[in-house]
Amino acid sequence: xxxxxxxxxxxxxxxxxxxxxxxxxxxxxxxxxxxxxxxxxxxxxxxxxxxxxxxxxxxxxxxxxxxxxxxxxxxxxxxxxxxxxxxxxxxxxxxxxxxxxxxxxxxxxxxxxxxxxxxxxxxxxxxxxxxxxxxxxxxxxxxxxxxxxxxxxxxxxxxxxxxxxxxxxxxxxxxxxxxxxxxxxxxxxxxxxxxxxxxxxxxxxxxxxxxxxxxxxxxxxxxxxxxxxxxxxxxxxxxxxxxxxxxxxxxxxxxxx
Amino acid sequence: xxxxxxxxxxxxxxxxxxxxxxxxxxxxxxxxxxxxxxxxxxxxxxxxxxxxxxxxxxxxxxxxxxxxxxxxxxxxxxxxxxxxxxxxxxxxxxxxxxxxxxxxxxxxxxxxxxxxxxxxxxxxxxxxxxxxxxxxxxxxxxxxxxxxxxxxxxxxxxxxxxxxxxxxxxxxxxxxxxxxxxxxxxxxxxxxxxxxxxxxxxxxxxxxxxxxxxxxxxxxxxxxxxxxxxxxxxxxxxxxxxxxxxxxxxxxxxxxxxxxxxxxxxxxxxxxxxxxxxxxxxxxxxxxxxxxxxxxxxxxx
Amino acid sequence: xxxxxxxxxxxxxxxxxxxxxxxxxxxxxxxxxxxxxxxxxxxxxxxxxxxxxxxxxxxxxxxxxxxxxxxxxxxxxxxxxxxxxxxxxxxxxxxxxxxxxxxxxxxxxxxxxxxxxxxxxxxxxxxxxxxxxxxxxxxxxxxxxxxxxxxxxxxxxxxxxxxxxxxxxxxxxxxxxxxxxxxxxxxxxxxxxxxxxxxxxxxxxxxxxxxxxxxxxxxxxxxxxxxxxxxxxxxxxxxxxxxxxxxxxxxxxxxxxxxxxxxxxxxxxxxxxxxxxxxxxxxxxxxxxxxxxxxxxxxxxxxxxxxxxxxxxxxxxxxxxxxxxxxxxxxxxxxxxxxxxxxxxxxxxxxxxxxxxxxxxxxx
Numbered sequence: 001x002x003x004x005x006x007x008x009x010x011x012x013x014x015x016x017x018x019x020x021x022x023x024x025x026x027x028x029x030x031x032x033x034x035x036x037x038x039x040x041x042x043x044x045x046x047x048x049x050x051x052x053x054x055x056x057x058x059x060x061x062x063x064x065x066x067x068x069x070x071x072x073x074x075x076x077x078x079x080x081x082x083x084x085x086x087x088x089x090x091x092x093x094x095x096x097x098x099x100x101x102x103x104x105x106x107x108x109x110x111x112x113x114x115x116x117x118x119x120x121x122x123x124x125x126x127x128x129x130x131x132x133x134x135x136x137x138x139x140x141x142x143x144x145x146x147x148x149x150x151x152x153x154x155x156x157x158x159x160x161x162x163x164x165x166x167x168x169x170x171x172x173x174x175x176x177x178x179x180x181x182x183x184x185x186x187x188x189x190x191x192x193x194x195x196x197x198x199x200x201x202x203x204x205x206x207x208x209x210x211x212x213x214x215x216x217x218x219x220x221x222x223x224x225x226x227x228x229x230x231x232x233x234x235x236x237x238x239x240x241x242x243x244x245x246x247x248x249x250x251x252x253x254x255x256x257x
Numbered sequence: 258x259x260x261x262x263x264x265x266x267x268x269x270x271x272x273x274x275x276x277x278x279x280x281x282x283x284x285x286x287x288x289x290x291x292x293x294x295x296x297x298x299x300x301x302x303x304x305x306x307x308x309x310x311x312x313x314x315x316x317x318x319x320x321x322x323x324x325x326x327x328x329x330x331x332x333x334x335x336x337x338x339x340x341x342x343x344x345x346x347x348x349x350x351x352x353x354x355x356x357x358x359x360x361x362x363x364x365x366x367x368x369x370x371x372x373x374x375x376x377x378x379x380x381x382x383x384x385x386x387x388x389x390x391x392x393x394x395x396x397x398x399x400x401x402x403x404x405x406x407x408x409x410x411x412x413x414x415x416x417x418x419x420x421x422x423x424x425x426x427x428x429x430x431x432x433x434x435x436x437x438x439x440x441x442x443x444x445x446x447x448x449x450x451x452x453x454x455x456x457x458x459x460x461x462x463x464x465x466x467x468x469x470x471x472x473x474x475x476x477x478x479x480x481x482x483x484x485x486x487x488x489x490x491x492x493x494x495x496x497x498x499x500x501x502x503x504x505x506x507x508x509x510x511x512x513x514x515x516x517x518x519x520x521x522x523x524x525x526x527x528x529x530x531x532x533x534x535x536x537x538x539x540x541x542x543x544x545x546x547x548x549x550x551x552x553x554x555x556x557x558x
Numbered sequence: 559x560x561x562x563x564x565x566x567x568x569x570x571x572x573x574x575x576x577x578x579x580x581x582x583x584x585x586x587x588x589x590x591x592x593x594x595x596x597x598x599x600x601x602x603x604x605x606x607x608x609x610x611x612x613x614x615x616x617x618x619x620x621x622x623x624x625x626x627x628x629x630x631x632x633x634x635x636x637x638x639x640x641x642x643x644x645x646x647x648x649x650x651x652x653x654x655x656x657x658x659x660x661x662x663x664x665x666x667x668x669x670x671x672x673x674x675x676x677x678x679x680x681x682x683x684x685x686x687x688x689x690x691x692x693x694x695x696x697x698x699x700x701x702x703x704x705x706x707x708x709x710x711x712x713x714x715x716x717x718x719x720x721x722x723x724x725x726x727x728x729x730x731x732x733x734x735x736x737x738x739x740x741x742x743x744x745x746x747x748x749x750x751x752x753x754x755x756x757x758x759x760x761x762x763x764x765x766x767x768x769x770x771x772x773x774x775x776x777x778x779x780x781x782x783x784x785x786x787x788x789x790x791x792x793x794x795x796x797x798x799x800x801x802x803x804x805x806x807x808x809x810x811x812x813x814x815x816x817x818x819x820x821x822x823x824x825x826x827x828x829x830x831x832x833x834x835x836x837x838x839x840x841x842x843x844x845x846x847x848x849x850x851x852x853x854x855x856x857x858x859x860x861x862x863x864x865x866x867x868x869x870x871x872x873x874x875x876x877x878x879x880x881x882x883x884x885x886x887x888x889x890x891x892x893x894x895x896x897x898x899x900x901x902x903x904x905x906x907x908x909x910x911x912x913x914x915x916x917x918x919x920x921x922x
Contacts, residue, residue, distance in 0.1 A: 090777070104781070104783045107763040114759055114762035371865060496705075539716065542701055
């Protein structure tokens with residue numbers, strides 16, 4: 001049974017068709033890429049999955065739950081996490097707090113308990129959270145900067161922090177939106193390694209939006225190509241690279257001639 | 258029925274003033290997303306300028322016809338108030354353009370309190386009347402009692418609003434204003450002198466409030482606290498219409514004029530008018546968070 | 559300015575050195591000890607005449623203002639909304655607790671116990687205010703920023719207008735007859751309780767949720783923060799404490815009228831919040847204290863103090879837009895386990911040994 005099943009997903013912004021009839025069956029542990037020119041609707045797909053927008057039509061089933069109509073925080077709590085095309089860290093908060101916030105839905109105590117600190121429930125779950133997050137930061141090489149403000153980190157580390165924050169909620173499905181944007185070749189190779197490592201280590205299923213062909217072709221098992229909201233091709237990297245419709249979408253019609 | 262139209266006329270008179278002040282809130286908000294809480298007090302200052310200039314003209318240049326005195330008073334008030342607003346923008350708000358937004362709002366509150374208390378300390382709290390620059394002439398049409406002053410207020414306001422609307426929609430300055438309100442990062446890169454356009458916006462907003470202030474002084478008493486009292490109502494008008502939207506501000510002003518005049522008619526006492534106005538506002542914001550004519554801001558993810 | 563700064567940092571350095579030389583038990587006892595000392599002082603200093611009536615009064619206002627500032631900071635500073643109607647919640651607390659002490663307790667034949675029932679009256683007033691906090695919390699799901707500010711403003715105006723129109727509680731003339739129950743000691747106790755509870759809250763899941771809403775609400779919901787719950791919790795708790803402060807205020811003034819809770823009062827609280835700095839408990843304490851004492855000191859200037867006060871505020875905002883200590887915190891106000899040195903210790907004790915086995919990831 002696929003972990004994520006999307007059928008006929010369609011979304012309009014006013015009269016503009018952003019995504020049309022998007023279908024996907026994602027098996028547990030897969031790593032697939034979504035590519036396409038700017039404005040093809042890739043990020044919109046992520047926004048639809050995570051409940052930022054409500055789809056005009058279609059259904060999204062994650063792990064047996066229908067996601068359509070749920071609020072983002074409910075969807076995330078079911079085990080999905082994402083990063084953003086442009087960094088959306090909590091800039092004025094510490095690195096540790098950025099990661100801890102992502103465990104919001106894992107912490108279960110009432111506000112009254114939090115205020116009076118009755119019993120050990122609050123203390124213990126807070127300690128557990130702190131340790132888990134410190135561990136995650138250690139793994140991601142951010143631990144010695146745990147008390148820095150997120151805005152104080154260099155760009156590469158901010159990207160890494162965003163991935164750490166996504167992992168903190170212990171997701172099963174991770175949506176990465178252009179993780180390689182703004183990186184140099186050396187950083188990109190490192191990122192590819194990182195993605196494969198976290199996938200193995202955390203048992204993740206990953207969907208990756210990326211413009212860097214090196215990344216997509218290098219690590220994805222399967223690729224979907226979007227153009228103007230339509231799926232124009234789907235298949236393993238080698239096949240996609242030679243697909244005339246994909247080349248046309250990327251380079252324009254004349255290039256084919 | 259006659260009292261009804263009578264009240265409508267009164268509502269129009271009051272609504273005109275609200276609308277004129279609301280425009281200033283709305284324009285400034287539109288261009289730099291600042292709730293300029295000092296605007297009500299700028300309006301208050303304008304009535305005092307009108308008071309002093311009008312009194313002086315009456316005392317020393319009594320031979321001038323009423324209409325000329327009126328225009329001179331209004332122009333002086335407009336000019337002074339515009340200057341004041343530009344100075345406030347230059348020295349209090351501009352340094353904060355890159356600071357957190359609330360700092361600017363707090364500064365605006367501070368400037369407002371300063372103006373109010375400065376007036377209180379120097380001129381005193383007693384209510385004053387503007388001198389009879391244009392002699393009041395009451396008459397009745399179709400059984401509705403009105404006066405030349407009332408009609409002047411309604412018509413002058415309408416003309417000023419029409420002019421403003423034209424400026425914003427048809428001139429280069431207006432285009433620049435709208436462009437900056439759309440995107441204040443790229444527009445300056447295209448050669449639009451942002452600082453100057455912002456100054457002009459403040460000057461325009463304030464001088465329109467001064468028109469309102471002068472007209473207001475003809476019919477009501479003026480005191481240092483009126484900036485808050487009238488200012489808040491004008492501010493609600495701007496929000497109800499959709500803050501940042503010029504036509505919305507006018508609509509809101511007239512609506513609040515209606516609310517203020519008709520509340521005592523419907524409810525037992527005029528003390529309920531705040532309750533009615535703010536409840537309306539609350540309900541409106543819950544069901545239509547961006548005002549009547551405002552557009553929702555779309556979020557980008 | 560530079561000289562002052564270097565003086566402050568030199569002092570800080572010396573203080574840190576001195577502090578670290580203390581033995582561990584003394585360190586741990588320092589804060590509770592001071593709290594206890596000031597408690598005793600708040601009882602005995604007035605009794606012994608060390609603090610005269612005038613300064614007692616000023617300190618009582620300082621305390622009430624600390625509660626108000628801290629609770630508003632929860633909404634405006636930590637959660638980043640712009641509530642301008644805090645006095646509305648204060649009014650609810652003030653009137654409800656006054657009705658209890660003036661009418662309800664005597665009617666139940668509890669007149670002679672009223673001083674002991676005072677905390678109960680305050681808490682009931684606070685709860686009533688907290689309940690009305692929902693009026694603002696629900697619109698905040700959809701409405702944000704300036705528009706939410708206007709919702710809170712309307713709320714303030716509506717409360718005032720309603721109070722003015724209820725003749726039974728005096729209408730615009732006000733409500734009186736409260737016993738003067740608010741003493742310096744009571745205020746002190748409530749200030750300590752407020753600081754402690756709010757501190758615990760802001761260093762919990764809910765506090766972090768509020769912070770994330772301030773930083774980026776959409777991102778917050780996309781990392782699983784239940785923004786609705788956090789908003790309800792924050793607004794209700796902030797209103798609760800505003801209500802407590804209102805109750806204290808009513809029972810020191812022994813007379814309240816709707817005008818006392820107008821938008822001007824809300825503005826006062828706002829000023830204290832931004833003067834002290836957002837997102838900071840220490841800032842709230844400082845902001846409330848500096849503002850209250852400063853206005854007292856300017857009293858001889860009469861009406862001119864209201865000219866100078868706002869002017870100072872404008873200068874402060876221009877030269878220090880984040881307030882005295884925006885988003886920074888005194889270490890002693892943080893829960894011990896939240897101080898960086900303590901999680902560094904945790905890292906060494908628990909995290910590093912656990913990860914020692916696995917091949918650590920290469921860091922850049």
